[in-house]
Amino acid sequence: MLKIENLHARVEGKDILKGLSLTVKPGEVHAIMGPNGAGKSTLGNVLSGREGYEVTAGSVSFEGVDLLALEPEERAAAGLFLAFQYPVEIPGVNNTYFLRAALNAQRKARGEKELDSMQFLKLVREKLKIMQISDELLHRAVNEGFSGGEKKRNEIFQMAVLEPKLAILDETDSGLDIDALKQVAEGVNALRSPERSFLVVTHYQRLLDYIVPDYVHVLAGGRIVESGDKSLALKLEEHGYAWIAERHPEFAGQALVGERA
Amino acid sequence: MSEAARTPFVESLREAAAAAALPGRGIGWLDAARCENLDAFLAAGLPDTRNEAWKYTALRALAQRPFALGDAQAASRPVEAAALALAGIDGPALVFVNGAFRADLSRLDDLPAGLSLEPLSQVLAGEPEPLRFALARLYRDGGEAFARLNAALAGDGAVLRVAAGAKIAQPVRLLIVGAPAEGELAWHARHVVELGEGAELELIEQHLATGEQRHLGTQVSDFVLREGAQLRHVLLQRAAAGATLVRRSGYRLEARAQATLHALELGGALVRHDLAAELAGDGARFVTRGVFMPTGRQHIDTQLAIRHQALGTASESIWRGVADQRGRGVFRGAIVVAPGADGSDASLSNKNLLLSGQAEIDTKPELEIYADEVKAAHGATVGQLDERALFYLRSRGLPQTQARALLTAAFCRAVFDDLPDAALREHLDTLLIGQLPS
Structure with missing residues (x-):
């Protein structure tokens, strides 16, 4: 589904990703862990096509298509979804209106029939049940005045409606208390399916207690330095990111040393 | 007369004025005011950008263009009724095409009790005296060139009066339509609106075009709100893309009167609107909400001047500008809280958006306070998406x-x-x- 090969990317003239490779198959959940500054958020931004992220080498293919050649909206229509670490507040744009416009834009781009307001409402009602989201949020402007937990739940709700093939969760756990974290994880788990893959980017192991990954990768210095199953996350939790530095002396002296997971 | 004033623009209007047969001719005070305003216009011509009020709106190109006075065929220009319709709104309407009153397009039958709505030309032929105060005014400031021109040459417009205590349920519409003609012509409209004590009215003013033309339109409107009167004024400006439209709307609010203006400025090539409000009575309140959206090569200039003159008066102004392509927006919001207007509350906000690298918006909030215990806030920004x-x-x-x-x-x-x-x-x-x- 997703094949990243030797990806190099820079932001504001600074090399952040330095040879990242990763393959995700349909239905798999991959966790990407790593210390602050390792390039975790950069990966999500590069994959979703944010401006200002320059790919200097490597390739990304998504369902056989060169993902990097597509505009952000084309990537969305192709089935990619990024749940933002910091969802943006958009005053004046109604949440439901926005979501219907987004879904219909994607459907149009894929040559599918657009949904009328009745069909859309029916879809939304189904998804609301999964997300346990209050429909009051739907009538408000996108993310405006939402609490941290509401914003993250709204991201997952959007994902439920847009039904992507690959969802990237960018530090979705950040800023959430344990109850909100559980709710978000339940929403994600409800969307797991053999056709849908997830890339769960997180700093902490905690989220992975609730969204259990098939694979865990450690990102450090702009590339994946360790891969394993979910036990790798527990090992990191136990030893901290300093353990990575010990196993990879090339990182000695860099910021990740001494940082605890 | 200064040589600078002898431009093709001024000369064409001089000839037009000499040939004009305006309604109301023979009314002594009106003839005198028309004559004096015309002389002042001819002597000074158009203001240049050294005049503070015209700093961001250059009239050099306009000064080189001659215009014919009025449209001899205005009464027969085809206008489709559908073009004038406004969904969900059905009520009295007064329609002017290229400056001339069109009875065939207007709706003046079955007016609600307390509402009087007539074309100015008719009032001048009947009982003009009550309009003397409004129409005999002399414009002494060189920046008021278009008001002078309007005072000298306007032959028609709307005269709208609401009797004391009358609350008019249906909105009244004023439609100013520009229609293509053989050449480029100038039209001038003069409106007088008066709401008696405690009267209520919603007025929808629309500027429309039935086709492409490059006419010049000037318009002067006076709104007088007696004690406790309430006016809701909605302005939808969609003049032809080539049109020049210069308007001056003056509001005078007596005690506890309230006026609310919602303005949407979309059309025209060179557009100017001077909005002047005088909060003359205690507790008067003036609210404006506006959006201007110049695109292409449009130039849209809004000049808002609010004067708080009495105790506990309030004004609240929120304007947004969006300029795209080579569009240019100008906004000036000047608020004066005069001595004695203690306890007044004035706020003004103008936020602007530039959608292209070539677009420009100049905004200038001004606040002068000469009274005590005044609450005032103003701010302006220009940014991108x-x-x-x-x-x-x-x-x-x-x-x-x-x-x-x-x-x-x-x-x-x-x-x-x-x-x-x-x-x-x-x-x-x-x-x-x-x-x-x-």
């Missing part, structure tokens, strides 16, 4: 153009949120979305 919001929308699948239009419409829409009439609000929304590239 929020890149984070744009990316957020695109990442969900909205194409760039659609995402930009959605954000721009949202930026403007907030201004019209408090319009109580849902049909009208929807109409404004449709118009402003229509102004955006799709």
Whole structure:
């Protein structure tokens, strides 16, 4: 589904990703862990096509298509979804209106029939049940005045409606208390399916207690330095990111040393 | 006369004035005022950018263009009724085409009790005396060249009066239509609106075009609100893309009177609107909400001047500007709280959005306070669309153009949120979305 090969990317003239490779198959959940500054958020931004992220080498293919050649909206229509670490507040744009416009834009781009307001409402009602989201949020402007937990739940709700093939969760756990974290994880788990893959980017192991990954990768210095199953996350939790530095002396002296997971 | 004033513009209007047969001729005070204003206009011509009020709006190109006075065929220019319709709104309407009153297009039958609505030409032929105060005015400031021209040459317009205590339920519409003619002509409209004590009125003023033309239109409107009167004024300006439109709207509010203006400025090539409000009575309140959206090579200039003159008066102004392509927006918001207007409350906000590198908006808030215990706030910004919001929308699948239009419409829409009439609000929304590239 997703094949990243030797990806190099820079932001504001600074090399952040330095040879990242990763393959995700349909239905798999991959966790990407790593210390602050390792390039975790950069990966999500590069994959979703944010401006200002320059790919200097490597390739990304998504369902056989060169993902990097597509505009952000084309990537969305192709089935990619990024749940933002910091969802943006958009005053004046109604949440439901926005979501219907987004879904219909994607459907149009894929040559599918657009949904009328009745069909859309029916879809939304189904998804609301999964997300346990209050429909009051739907009538408000996108993310405006939402609490941290509401914003993250709204991201997952959007994902439920847009039904992507690959969802990237960018530090979705950040800023959430344990109850909100559980709710978000339940929403994600409800969307797991053999056709849908997830890339769960997180700093902490905690989220992975609730969204259990098939694979865990450690990102450090702009590339994946360790891969394993979910036990790798527990090992990191136990030893901290300093353990990575010990196993990879090339990182000695860099910021990740001494940082605890 | 200065040589500078002898431009093709001024000369064409001099000839037109000599040939004009205006309604109301022979009314001594009116002839005198027309004559004096004309002389002042001919002597000074158009102001240049050294005049502070015209600093950002250059009239050099206009000064080189001659205009014919009026349209001899205005009475027979075809106008489709559908072009004048406003969904969900059906009521009295006064229609002017190229400056001339059109009885065939107007709706003046079955006027509600307490409402009087007549073309100025008719009033001048009947009982002109009550209009003397408004029409005999002399414009002494060189910056008021168009008001002088209007005073000298206006032959028609709307005279609207609401009797004391009358609450007019249906909105009244004033339609100013520009129609293509053989050449480029000048029309002048003069409106007088008076609301008696405790009267209530909603007035929808629309500027429309039936086809492309490059006419010059001048318009002067006076609104007088007696004690406790309430006016809701909605202004939808969609003049022809080549038109020049210069307007001056003056509001005088007596004690506890309230006026609310919602303005949407979309059309015209060179557009200017001077809005002057005088809060003359205690507790008077003046609210303005406006959006101007110059695109292409349009130039849209709004000059808001509010004068608090009495105790506990309030004004609240929220304006948004959106300039695209080579569009240019100008906004000046000047508030004066005069001595004695203690306890007044004045706020003004003008936020602007530039959608292209060649667009320009000049905004200038001014605040002068000479009274005590005054609450005043004002601010102006010019910025671009929020890149984070744009990316957020695109990442969900909205194409760039659609995402930009959605954000721009949202930026403007907030201004019209408090319009109580849902049909009208929807109409404004449709118009402003229509102004955006799709």
